[in-house]
Amino acid sequence: MTITIRKIDPLKIEEESFRIISEELDTKIENPDDPAYKVIQRVIHATGDFSFFDNMRFTPGAIEGAIDAIRGGKNILTDVTMVAAGISKGMLAQWGGRVFCNVADKTVAEIARKSAKTRSEVAIEKGLGENIGIVAIGNAPTALLEAIRLVGQMEEKKRPLIVGVPVGFVNAAESKALLHRDNPLHITSLGRKGGSPVAAAIVNALIRLAQQ
Amino acid sequence: MTITIRKIDPLKIEEESFRIISEELDTKIENPDDPAYKVIQRVIHATGDFSFFDNMRFTPGAIEGAIDAIRGGKNILTDVTMVAAGISKGMLAQWGGRVFCNVADKTVAEIARKSAKTRSEVAIEKGLGENIGIVAIGNAPTALLEAIRLVGQMEEKKRPLIVGVPVGFVNAAESKALLHRDNPLHITSLGRKGGSPVAAAIVNALIRLAQQ
Numbered sequence: 395m396t397i398t399i400r401k402i403d404p405l406k407i408e409e410e411s412f413r414i415i416s417e418e419l420d421t422k423i424e425n426p427d428d429p430a431y432k433v434i435q436r437v438i439h440a441t442g443d444f445s446f447f448d449n450m451r452f453t454p455g456a457i458e459g460a461i462d463a464i465r466g467g468k469n470i471l472t473d474v475t476m477v478a479a480g481i482s483k484g485m486l487a488q489w490g491g492r493v494f495c496n497v498a499d500k501t502v503a504e505i506a507r508k509s510a511k512t513r514s515e516v517a518i519e520k521g522l523g524e525n526i527g528i529v530a531i532g533n534a535p536t537a538l539l540e541a542i543r544l545v546g547q548m549e550e551k552k553r554p555l556i557v558g559v560p561v562g563f564v565n566a567a568e569s570k571a572l573l574h575r576d577n578p579l580h581i582t583s584l585g586r587k588g589g590s591p592v593a594a595a596i597v598n599a600l601i602r603l604a605q606q
Numbered sequence: 607m608t609i610t611i612r613k614i615d616p617l618k619i620e621e622e623s624f625r626i627i628s629e630e631l632d633t634k635i636e637n638p639d640d641p642a643y644k645v646i647q648r649v650i651h652a653t654g655d656f657s658f659f660d661n662m663r664f665t666p667g668a669i670e671g672a673i674d675a676i677r678g679g680k681n682i683l684t685d686v687t688m689v690a691a692g693i694s695k696g697m698l699a700q701w702g703g704r705v706f707c708n709v710a711d712k713t714v715a716e717i718a719r720k721s722a723k724t725r726s727e728v729a730i731e732k733g734l735g736e737n738i739g740i741v742a743i744g745n746a747p748t749a750l751l752e753a754i755r756l757v758g759q760m761e762e763k764k765r766p767l768i769v770g771v772p773v774g775f776v777n778a779a780e781s782k783a784l785l786h787r788d789n790p791l792h793i794t795s796l797g798r799k800g801g802s803p804v805a806a807a808i809v810n811a812l813i814r815l816a817q818q
Contacts (some may be wrong), residue, residue, distance in 0.1 A: 397783045402750065402776060404724040411775040442773045442798035443655070476802065480693040512616040536616065561654045561803075563623040564614060571609045586654035589803050590688065590774075 410441050419447060423443045429457045433581070433599040440595035441587075449583040451574055456581050457603065460555045463527025464604040467491050470528045470597060471521040471554075473514040473537035477530050480594025485601050491527070512536040519544060522554075530557040530602070532593030533567035542573055556580040557596050559588035631659060641669045645793070653799075653805035661795040663786055668793050669815065672767045675739025676816040681704050682740045682809060683733040683766070685726045685749035689742050692806025696698030697813050703739070708732045724748040731756060734766075740812070742769040747777035753787055760772040768792040769808050771800030771806050 415438050416423060423431055430452050431492040436444045444573035467490030470486060472478045478495040488492065496502050515535035518541050522529070529545070531538045538558045545553050558573045558580055560566045570582045582598055615624060627650050628635060635643055642664050649658045679702030684690045686739070698705065708714050708729035719727040720790040726746035730753050741757070743750045752771045757765050770785045770792055772778045782794045793808055 395783070395787055397780050397787065399751065399780050404722070407776045408796055413773040433815070439774065442775070442778065442800060466682060476688050477693040480685040480802070500736075503733070506616075510616070539611065562651065563626040563654070564619045565611055566654065568609050568611050571607070572611070573609055575609065589801075590692070591801050591803065594688070 403470075407541070408439070412564045415439060415444075419444065419496045420445065423604070429603050432603060433457070433596055435600040436594050436595045436602075437583075440591040441589075443587065445587060446583055449585055451584060452583070453577075453579055456579055457553055457600065459579055460528055460581075460600045461604045463555065464491060464601055465489050465528065468527025468554075469494055469524050470530060471495070471518065471524065473497065473518060473531040473560075474533040474590060476590035477532040477593045477597075479596070480591060481530075482601055485598075485605065489604070494521050494524050494526070500578050511540075516548050522548075526554045528555045528557055528597060530597050532559055532588060532590040533561065535560045535562065535569040537570040538573060539565070542569075542577055545577065553579060557584075557593055558582045559592045559596065560573060561589040561592075562589060567592040620651070624660075626658075627651060628783045631656065633659065634664065641815050644815060645669070645808055648807045648811040648814075649795075649804050652803040653801075655799065657799060658795055658804070661797055661799060661816060663792075663794050663796060665769075665792055667791055668767055668791055669812065671791055671810045672740055672793075675767065675818045676703060676813055677690075677701050678739070680739025681706055682742060683707070683736065683738045683800050684741075685709065685730060685743040685772075686745040686802060688802035689805045692803060692810070693742075694810050694813055697810075697817065701816070706733050706736050706738070710757065725753075727752040730781070734760075736767045740769055740809060742805045742809050744771055744800060744802040747771040747772045747774065747781040750781040751777070754789055755791065765791060768803055769794075771795045771804045771808065773799060773801040773804075 400480045436449050470493045472495045475495050478493045497513050502516045514537035519526050519538045529541050538560050567586050573580050646662050681703050682705045684707045688705050690705045693705050711723050714728045718728045726749035730749045741753050750772050779798050785792050
């Protein structure tokens with residue numbers, strides 16, 4: 395079996411990947427500079443999965459709101475450390491923003507144990523006070539449900555964008571359907587698929603849009 | 607639209623997810639305790655994607671070798687911090703093993719810049735000397751190619767298992783095809799799909815098998 399490894403400058407790999415994605419996509423993209431398409435493209439790049447082209451949803455103003463929040467130095471809150479690990483923190487820092495994830499805090503574990511909540515759920519509550527512009531949830535449906543509830547209680551102009559893309563078989567699709575129905579400012583992927591790289595890819599695409 | 611969120615004890619979510627996966631799988635599993643199936647099930651759980659049932663490949667002895675390595679206190683090397691973040695480090699530590707990832711090292715960035723290699727690639731070379739039992743690659747085809755090359759040069763009994771599941775459009779499928787053809791001890795997912803959660807899920811399944 396002959397296997398041909400393409401010789402390519404490491405700095406060109408991302409650009410070439412995006413070219414292949416646009417080329418292979420069944421749907422013709424009328425405007426390749428559409429910010430929503432930029433986000434979707436980065437998600438497909440992170441997953442190798444074209445089904446995100448059909449799954450993803452953006453509410454009006456979600457991308458613009460996120461760009462303003464990033465440029466305004468607001469912080470990003472994630473449900474799990476894998477999402478935090480995947481975000482381009484150096485690029486975000488140029489406007490002063492930081493990434494918070496409280497899931498490994500000892501106090502969070504203790505509160506979760508006592509209240510029969512998940513650690514991710516407790517960690518979201520703890521983090522929302524930190525001048526958060528984007529809440530990025532890539533793993534835990536429970537964290538997304540808690541984010542929907544708590545953000546819904548916030549003053550309207552203080553509400554962060556929810557990037558809600560938990561993955562899995564128990565309440566992932568349901569929590570995203572609820573987000574899509576009830577929350578006026580969100581980005582999501584309907585159905586079971588999602589995950590940490592999807593959440594990180596969406597946030598990283600938003601950071602790059604903020605930079606343009 | 608009525609959306610029903612299932613009420614379920616957080617500690618039971620994983621078990622229930624695994625039940626749904628077995629139930630919905632097209633193929634009847636003759637032996638649900640088959641270690642390879644346990645690994646595949648955890649990957650599907652992490653991705654919401656049943657295509658991994660068909661994509662995944664295990665060489666003979668790969669799982670047994672990994673279990674021995676984990677129980678023997680060997681370390682795990684990852685290509686990117688997202689994979690490291692997803693591994694159950696507390697569980698691994700009971701046998702003395704640790705997780706290494708050198709991609710954020712300053713010296714690694716410098717060597718990469720000077721040698722036109724990717725940071726992941728340089729980080730793999732730097733890490734292989736650390737009593738590594740498993741090399742887990744979830745992101746960078748370049749890192750997988752470097753791991754195949756360097757592990758192939760090692761003394762046979764010192765060779766770590768390669769969990770090679772990079773994702774993407776440039777050399778991901780090709781590097782995994784090469785791993786599958788040339789490396790006698792590996793776990794992979796053929797084609798473009800893979801990623802950090804896939805790599806972490808495989809390693810976490812192996813850690814759980816070691817614990818049984």
